[in-house]
Amino acid sequence: MTKNDWREFLPRMERLATSAGLTYNPVEFEEVPNSFMMEISVYGLPVRMPHWSFGVRYIYQLVQHRMGHSRLFEVVFPGNPGHAYLANSNSVAENILVAAHVLGHADFSRNNMLFRRSREQVGDNIVEQAANHARQIGRAIEEHSLERVEAVLDAALALEQHVDVNQRLQRDRYPEYLPPKASVSDDTFRTRFAALEDASDARNPALPARQRAPVPPRPEGDLLWFIANYAPELEGWERDIFLAVREESFYFHPVFATQIMNEGWASYWHARLLREADFLPQQAYVDAIKCHSDVVRPLASGERIALTINPYHLGFSLWESIVEKDGLDAAREILQQDDDFSFVRNQLTWERAQKLELFRYRAEASGQVKVVEPDLNSLHEALLEPKYNFGAPSIAARHIRIDGTLELEHDHKVDGRGLDVERSKKVIEYLQRVWRRPVIMKTIDEHGAELEFTVPMAPVAA
Amino acid sequence: MDESEIKSGNPRINGWYELFSRGARDWLRHNDKVREAVREHLPEIIAGADIVGGGSRTVRVPVRMLEHYHFRLRKPEQREGVGQGAAKPGDVLAKPSQEEGSGKGPGGRDEGSIEFVLEFKVDDIVDWLWEEMRLPNLKARVGKSEESDWTREGWDRKGARSRLDRRRSLRESIKRRSMQEDSPAFTDDDLRFRQLTRREQPTIQAVVFLLMDVSGSMSERDRQLAKSFFFWAVQGLRRQYRHLDTVFVAHTTEAWEFNEEEFFQVSGSGGTVASSGFVKVRELIGSRFSPARYNVYLFYASDGDNYSADRAQAETELQSLAELANYCGYLEVSSASQRQLSTETGGLFKALADAGKPVGSFALNRVEDIWEAVRHFFQHQASES
Numbered sequence: 021m022t023k024n025d026w027r028e029f030l031p032r033m034e035r036l037a038t039s040a041g042l043t044y045n046p047v048e049f050e051e052v053p054n055s056f057m058m059e060i061s062v063y064g065l066p067v068r069m070p071h072w073s074f075g076v077r078y079i080y081q082l083v084q085h086r087m088g089h090s091r092l093f094e095v096v097f098p099g100n101p102g103h104a105y106l107a108n109s110n111s112v113a114e115n116i117l118v119a120a121h122v123l124g125h126a127d128f129s130r131n132n133m134l135f136r137r138s139r140e141q142v143g144d145n146i147v148e149q150a151a152n153h154a155r156q157i158g159r160a161i162e163e164h165s166l167e168r169v170e171a172v173l174d175a176a177l178a179l180e181q182h183v184d185v186n187q188r189l190q191r192d193r194y195p196e197y198l199p200p201k202a203s204v205s206d207d208t209f210r211t212r213f214a215a216l217e218d219a220s221d222a223r224n225p226a227l228p229a230r231q232r233a234p235v236p237p238r239p240e241g242d243l244l245w246f247i248a249n250y251a252p253e254l255e256g257w258e259r260d261i262f263l264a265v266r267e268e269s270f271y272f273h274p275v276f277a278t279q280i281m282n283e284g285w286a287s288y289w290h291a292r293l294l295r296e297a298d299f300l301p302q303q304a305y306v307d308a309i310k311c312h313s314d315v316v317r318p319l320a321s322g323e324r325i326a327l328t329i330n331p332y333h334l335g336f337s338l339w340e341s342i343v344e345k346d347g348l349d350a351a352r353e354i355l356q357q358d359d360d361f362s363f364v365r366n367q368l369t370w371e372r373a374q375k376l377e378l379f380r381y382r383a384e385a386s387g388q389v390k391v392v393e394p395d396l397n398s399l400h401e402a403l404l405e406p407k408y409n410f411g412a413p414s415i416a417a418r419h420i421r422i423d424g425t426l427e428l429e430h431d432h433k434v435d436g437r438g439l440d441v442e443r444s445k446k447v448i449e450y451l452q453r454v455w456r457r458p459v460i461m462k463t464i465d466e467h468g469a470e471l472e473f474t475v476p477m478a479p480v481a482a
Numbered sequence: 483m484d485e486s487e488i489k490s491g492n493p494r495i496n497g498w499y500e501l502f503s504r505g506a507r508d509w510l511r512h513n514d515k516v517r518e519a520v521r522e523h524l525p526e527i528i529a530g531a532d533i534v535g536g537g538s539r540t541v542r543v544p545v546r547m548l549e550h551y552h553f554r555l556r557k558p559e560q561r562e563g564v565g566q567g568a569a570k571p572g573d574v575l576a577k578p579s580q581e582e583g584s585g586k587g588p589g590g591r592d593e594g595s596i597e598f599v600l601e602f603k604v605d606d607i608v609d610w611l612w613e614e615m616r617l618p619n620l621k622a623r624v625g626k627s628e629e630s631d632w633t634r635e636g637w638d639r640k641g642a643r644s645r646l647d648r649r650r651s652l653r654e655s656i657k658r659r660s661m662q663e664d665s666p667a668f669t670d671d672d673l674r675f676r677q678l679t680r681r682e683q684p685t686i687q688a689v690v691f692l693l694m695d696v697s698g699s700m701s702e703r704d705r706q707l708a709k710s711f712f713f714w715a716v717q718g719l720r721r722q723y724r725h726l727d728t729v730f731v732a733h734t735t736e737a738w739e740f741n742e743e744e745f746f747q748v749s750g751s752g753g754t755v756a757s758s759g760f761v762k763v764r765e766l767i768g769s770r771f772s773p774a775r776y777n778v779y780l781f782y783a784s785d786g787d788n789y790s791a792d793r794a795q796a797e798t799e800l801q802s803l804a805e806l807a808n809y810c811g812y813l814e815v816s817s818a819s820q821r822q823l824s825t826e827t828g829g830l831f832k833a834l835a836d837a838g839k840p841v842g843s844f845a846l847n848r849v850e851d852i853w854e855a856v857r858h859f860f861q862h863q864a865s866e867s
Contacts, residue, residue: 072550075506319566324568328565329566391565
């Protein structure tokens with residue numbers, strides 16, 4: 021078989037998928053060099069804004085890759101059409117498997133609620149939009165210098181996860197005034213009192229002065245939006261950068277919040293489509309199935325125990341068991357409505373957890389790791405803990421002081437412990453360069469006592 | 483890991499592509515930021531770097547990757563996780579690690595754990611430092627009739643074709659193209675021309691004597707301090723004199739001339755007779771470096787202990803040296819910081835300084851202060867007239 025033969029199987033694979041009930045937007049497949057695959061995984065998007073932190077991730081990825089720890093087969097971007105990038109080092113069999121896998125993803129992203137919501141907000145062409153952001157930032161660099169743009173990106177990208185996806189992407193500013201108080205003037209006394217000529221002027225002006233609404237009216241977790249809209253001296257181009265980062269975050273959110281379901285679903289479908297693809301030559305089938313078991317396995321080869329869960333395997337096993345027990349229609353309904361939280365909590369039952377040999381462990385700061393008595397609830401929570409709040413601490417803007425100082429507050433009750441103060445101070449340094457006034461943070465220290473901190477303002481660069 | 487190693491990685495398949503890739507571009511930008519950060523702390527960092535060995539013209543500074551900070555939760559004392567495989571309650575899967583308080587749980591090391599090495603050109607460093615510290619050039623005594631000469635200095639966007647710096651221009655082009663896709667290979671803005679300026683150059687040459695006490699009381703650490711100081715002092719002089727001769731002399735109770743490499747390896751034993759070193763230097767001046775043609779500088783490093791019996795002779799010799807030299811610097815390297823130049827040798831130099839001779843002293847106790855020492859001598863010499 022020659023390198024491109026997998027494409028010949030594609031139409032039949034797609035027919036098979038459609039007849040099995042998958043519905044998806046057309047997908048454009050493209051084979052790219054490994055280095056490009058690596059960049060896509062580092063940037064999250066094929067073309068994205070420049071920032072030095074991506075360079076750091078790139079080197080990590082490169083080192084990992086050199087050491088043979090990671091291999092990327094494909095990356096898919098939902099859209100209409102969707103874009104799938106395949107590594108050009110994939111064998112024919114691997115590409116057949118990957119193509120089936122991609123169709124699973126395409127079905128998932130078209131039908132899952134979070135993806136649909138995100139698409140309503142962000143649109144169907146995130147790949148192009150991100151490329152536009154990159155161009156826009158390139159222009160800003162030309163106009164305002166690399167250093168200034170970088171300072172804005174340092175802050176905006178540090179807040180990447182701090183968005184509120186329950187709000188609209190195009191979100192209005194807060195109302196400037198409080199709604200007028202419900203009129204109390206309809207009792208007869210007030211009406212008659214107001215009608216008294218000289219009293220009406222002095223004591224009861226016809227229109228009560230409107231009252232300014234506080235900003236923010238309630239704690240605001242969408243820090244990117246908040247700073248873009250309320251930073252005292254933010255320039256237009258700086259605001260645009262914040263909003264560009266925010267838009268990309270809206271795109272990334274469902275990918276993050278449904279990873280177990282999504283990878284599991286794609287794996288379920290590549291396995292099933294391969295099984296049913298009687299048009300595949302025997303050898304290609306065998307090779308592809310071998311690749312499947314390499315990717316979708318709980319433990320690295322030769323290991324008996326893993327301390328991390330392979331989301332491919334977990335999702336795959338859950339979907340298989342769901343389809344087997346309740347049928348495909350029930351599975352599709354779950355796909356449409358759930359995210360990883362509800363999926364894990366509802367579908368990872370005690371029986372399934374036992375069958376998967378999941379165990380719960382406790383890792384001490386000393387390095388000791390001990391297996392503890394399992395219970396379903398804590399298994400769920402330990403699996404989901406890294407996924408809360410887009411994977412970031414719950415931080416909200418609380419108040420802008422009269423001198424422009426921004427008060428941020430960390431909700432330690434929700435997160436269970438305080439912030440890493442040293443890192444947070446560095447982030448506050450980034451923020452102060454765009455907020456241009458002091459920014460302070462409230463959290464708790466290691467003893468649970470209230471803690472408030474900030475850092476000195478950096479001298480303003482000319 | 484080395485920057486150059488990454489850039490040249492896997493040239494067979496993707497080398498060319500990687501060079502122009504976004505990942506590589508952002509990585510280079512990261513490195514620029516590291517360079518900036520390093521530059522700010524240059525004196526401290528350089529003080530510890532191994533520069534002198536082998537006479538290499540670059541310094542390799544180990545650095546950590548920068549971290550782009552995010553809000554994070556405090557590291558928990560205890561973390562719960564889910565694993566998969568054959569394990570039952572009570573199994574201990576990992577023992578407390580040996581390093582106390584390393585605090586690294588399972589699941590991989592922290593980010594920022596990769597160290598890599600950046601190379602700096604010694605010449606660049608010296609230029610930065612002299613600019614940053616606003617150090618004056620040393621005063622030339624001989625050859626007042628300075629001749630001006632054209633030297634290269636910096637780059638400009640305009641200039642004669644013959645002075646086009648191709649390397650530099652290509653660099654500008656690469657920089658620009660990494661920002662703007664689909665743009666022409668070269669534009670006029672990329673071109674860089676070498677600039678020439680007229681700079682005063684002393685007409686004659688200079689020689690610096692680096693005299694080091696290697697007697698038994700000088701510890702390895704003391705010699706290391708002296709060595710680092712000498713290195714930077716010489717760099718500073720080289721910056722000024724196109725032709726700078728360096729002469730290395732070590733002494734215990736006797737004195738010998740060495741070549742550069744040997745000089746820094748030498749260790750002696752026994753007592754200290756400083757005058758032996760001064761005599762040797764004077765002899766060398768007389769035979770090879772006539773003060774009529776040479777600006778003579780002397781830097782002497784010692785722990786300050788000298789036989790008191792040698793006092794009278796050392797005094798005379800040093801005095802005659804001070805007549806010959808533009809400047810004599812005495813660097814007291816000693817871990818016993820409380821002495822601060824109140825030593826036998828320190829006293830000799832102090833007496834000369836009090837008599838208005840161009841000599842200066844500095845007590846160096848820590849690597850961190852090497853730059854203070856360099857600054858001290860250069861500023862002091864410049865203010866002498």
